[in-house]
Amino acid sequence: MPVQETATEVLLTHPANKDTSVSILKYGATVLSWKLNGEEQLWLSTAAKVDGSKPVRGGIPLVFPVFGKNEHDELLSKLPQHGLARNSTWEFLGQVKDSPPTVQFGLNEKLANPELHALWKERFNLILTVELGDDFLKTAIEVENPSTARELQFNWLFHTYLRIPDIDGTMVSNLVGTKMYDSLLKETMVDKHPVVTFHEEFDSVYQNVAPDRVVQVVNQGKPLHTVKRVNLPDTVVWNPWVEKAAGMADFEPKTGYKQMVCIEPGHVHELVHLAPGEKWAAAQILSKDALNYQAI
Structure with a gap:
């Protein structure tokens, strides 16, 4: 069966290739695994909690309505880091397309983690669409503001953990010339390096990246991931x-940083301002190599 549902997860298997699959945890609507021809594409901590006790470390957690910790907005500042979407159990809405197999999950203020939503109190509707292609994975989000009077302000981010063979020799390309905020130095600058390389902790937000720039992860000259x-x-x-x-209890093995890099598409440098009754939509498309995105 292309789509199988359990009490806690939804599994999609590509009808033309049983070795290509994706599994989504209902808690957080977090993608836990994406396999292409039997090869895992995502990194998941061996200590990740998948019992709903805390957000998942690894896979593709969903960040809404705040990225990091917001100290400026009166309502958003009350929420913990990365908001409430990854801390809430989403409703599985079912399969919406057979080929490629596509499913949807939903979350609103009634389903959201009640303790966290009590801090924010805004109304919202989220629909996550997961599409499993034969050589790509598309995760798309639609945010609706159901209020008739209040503007909805939020961040969105796909916190994607990509699996790599070794951080040594791994580079991220196609971000040169982009303004970036270095979260460690707390400085904004233009990245003039032709590629991003890793020799120490790295945490930067590349801002207003041109829409046609496809970010690529390369190891030893071989393309690994295209975003x-x-x-x-x-x-x-x-x-x-x-x-x-070493300081994150749910990050295992401690050497796991050598096998992962996060490439996280989002709307985080500024807040999305969504008028009453309006909708906002966005998506990320992951593949192993560059492909013809016009067909997706």
């Missing part, structure tokens, strides 16, 4: 390195 953004102007690049990994 296309749709209506997501920013890209976060993150690797925790030694000390940060």
